Amino acid sequence: MRVLDETDARTLHSYIIDLYKSFIPVKAIPPDMGGEGELERAKVLEDELRRLGLRVWRVDARDERARGGIRPNILAQLEGADTSRTLWIVAHMDTVPEGDRSLWRYEPYSVTVEDDYVYGRGVEDNGQAIVVAFAVAKYLVERGVKPRVNLGIALVSDEETGSRYGLQYLLSQNVFGTPESNWFLVPDAGSPDGSKVIVAEKHILWFKIRVVGMQAHASTPHEGINAHRLGMMFNLELDRILHTRFTRYDPIFEPPVSTFEPTRKEENVSNINTIPGVDTVYWDARILPSYSIDEVVETVKSTAYSFASSHGIKVEVEIVARDDAGEPTSPDHPFTRAFLRAIREARNVEPKLLGIGGGTIARYLRKKGYPALVWMTCEETAHKPNERARLSSILADVDTVLYYLLHVA
Ligand SMILES: [Zn+2]
Structure with a gap:
């Protein structure tokens, strides 16, 4: 760890588990998959962002099929030293259903911690992005340290069924500002050692x-x-x-x-x-x-x-x-270069740039000209029974993002 000391890591470790327990049991299955949508989960997460002291606002899309008639999208920001630039962390709130219950070792909606692992539907896809973003914000707020650039958090709906009410809706409303000063981290795929950085899709x-x-x-x-x-x-x-x-x-x-x-x-x-x-x-x-x-x-x-x-x-x-995939995010873009440096220095692994067959929500960002990196440390258990996330990997990701925000951004 380059930023977090042992006490920070211990505090955030229990914060992350508590946070998981606050929102994983509140289901957020999209109407297209037979659920009621994301509203109840969004309320829990919005309250927590306000409690952390971030500036929070909502840009909801109408969808009569969902609870409350809306698909919520939450934006939050914490001011940096350079207020003209923002690193956005995008996380999606919706999850797919648990599938065949008999294949699960633990109850899919009651977060179970076993050694270094948290089990539950949505703990990786995309709860991991949520807890990483919140833990980064908590550290910055409680330590009273200003990141070099603004930290933005975008919690979106509807990723699993096309993003029309989620990120695509936010982009149609122009909520993010210019591609020159708004850069995006999408923690929604990755590798177990944190080296894989996805910059392109087909x-x-x-x-x-x-x-x-x-x-x-x-x-x-x-x-x-x-x-x-x-x-x-x-x-x-x-x-x-x-x-x-x-x-x-x-x-x-x-x-x-x-x-x-x-x-x-x-x-x-x-x-x-x-x-x-x-x-x-x-x-x-x-x-x-x-x-x-x-x-x-x-x-x-x-x-x-x-x-x-x-x-x-x-x-x-x-x-x-x-x-359409949109233009790949260039390996020479200053965001790519700086974030790779953060991985190299905070993690001691050599990052690998990669393109995939698609599709993550980063493609919608790239189509609008925003640089977007898809990265996290995970075992890719999304949509499977016994979906799990590793607490030490989550803390390492928090540390890497903090290192980026405090030292290389
Ligand atoms: Zn996902």
């Missing part, structure tokens, strides 16, 4: 391929056109073309190439003795940001067109979802 494209032939009795195939066979031929052809045309390699990404995967398949006919007239397959593509999504869409469409005309059938292409 474009995401989902599309549907519908091959239309002609249905017939399976004993008289000459009277029909077997859409299943043609679908297999077409999808394999498309697979080959996508993988030979989009071959760029970027070692920052994991995996370092664009990926194109046929995934879901709709049922065609329910009996064995019918030649199917329709064949429907879905694809998931994660595209390196140096390509545009349109280039891929055009390739899919032109491949479909030529296959359809040479076989005398119809091949329909439907875009199900597309999400």
Whole structure:
């Protein structure tokens, strides 16, 4: 630890456990996943931010399906020496449901501490970001030390189901100021040693391929056109073309190439003795940001067109979802350089810059030109049974962020 001494660490250790116990039992499952939303949890967290003495304000989005008719978003700020610049820590309040209860060793909503671990739904995703941000603020307030720049905390709703009522809503309301002076840390993915820093994501494209032939009795195939066979031929052809045309390699990404995967398949006919007239397959593509999504869409469409005309059938292409990744956060951006230095000096590990297949909420920030680093120290147990977070890792993250704020920002 570079900033926290033993007494600080002990105080924050019990603060973090108490904080977890105050909000994890208050469920915050989004309406799209059958829950009531984030309002009750938001009240608990907002009260605590006020108790810590931060300036707090709310920018809620309306959503009639949720409790109170809103999806709450909380912003809080603590003044730094240079009040023109802000380091924002973004944490999402919503969590996915616990899933199959029988797979959990402990009650998912009653925070259980066992040795160095805290167990519960949401303790990592994204409760860890919440407790790190709050512990950083508590240290600064109680020690009466000014960070070099403002500390901003943004607690958002709706991360798990698209962020329309959360971060995307905040960005549409322009709450953050300019990208030159507002930089973002998103602790929502990482690695067990704290070395992994995610600076880029791939474009995401989902599309549907519908091959239309002609249905017939399976004993008289000459009277029909077997859409299943043609679908297999077409999808394999498309697979080959996508993988030979989009071959760029970027070692920052994991995996370092664009990926194109046929995934879901709709049922065609329910009996064995019918030649199917329709064949429907879905694809998931994660595209390196140096390509545009349109280039891929055009390739899919032109491949479909030529296959359809040479076989005398119809091949329909439907875009199900597309999400642009935005520009990667540059390794040379002063925020990236300074934060990497904080990791190096506070943690004694060599940070590794990385791109992933997506998607975190950092992509919405990058699309608006804000530098955004996704980082935390975790074992990636999000959405799994027995989700857990490690107290020593949380304290190490608190120490790293404080080191950044007090020494290198
Ligand atoms: Zn998350």
